[in-house]
Amino acid sequence: xxxxxxxxxxxxxxxxxxxxxxxxxxxxxxxxxxxxxxxxxxxxxxxxxxxxxxx
Ligand code: SF4
Ligand code: SF4
Numbered sequence: 001x002x003x004x005x006x007x008x009x010x011x012x013x014x015x016x017x018x019x020x021x022x023x024x025x026x027x028x029x030x031x032x033x034x035x036x037x038x039x040x041x042x043x044x045x046x047x048x049x050x051x052x053x054x055x
Pocket of ligand 1: 014
């Protein structure tokens with residue numbers, strides 16, 4: 001399961017690259033919708049701030 005942490009700088013890159021639009025702009029931290037996420041890891045790969053973790 002992938003998760004966005006407080007290191008997020010809201011650059012929106014992960015939202016752009018996610019193939020299934022699973023990342024939601026929730027406040028105060030963006031959320032990955034578990035029911036949509038296919039665990040591809042692309043968001044983690046593209047995040048320049050190391051804000052996406054795999055747990
Ligand atoms: S790519 Fe990283 S810093 Fe940018 S919005 Fe996504 S989690 Fe936040
Ligand atoms: S792991 Fe893949 S499907 Fe899941 S939120 Fe990240 S980019 Fe989207």
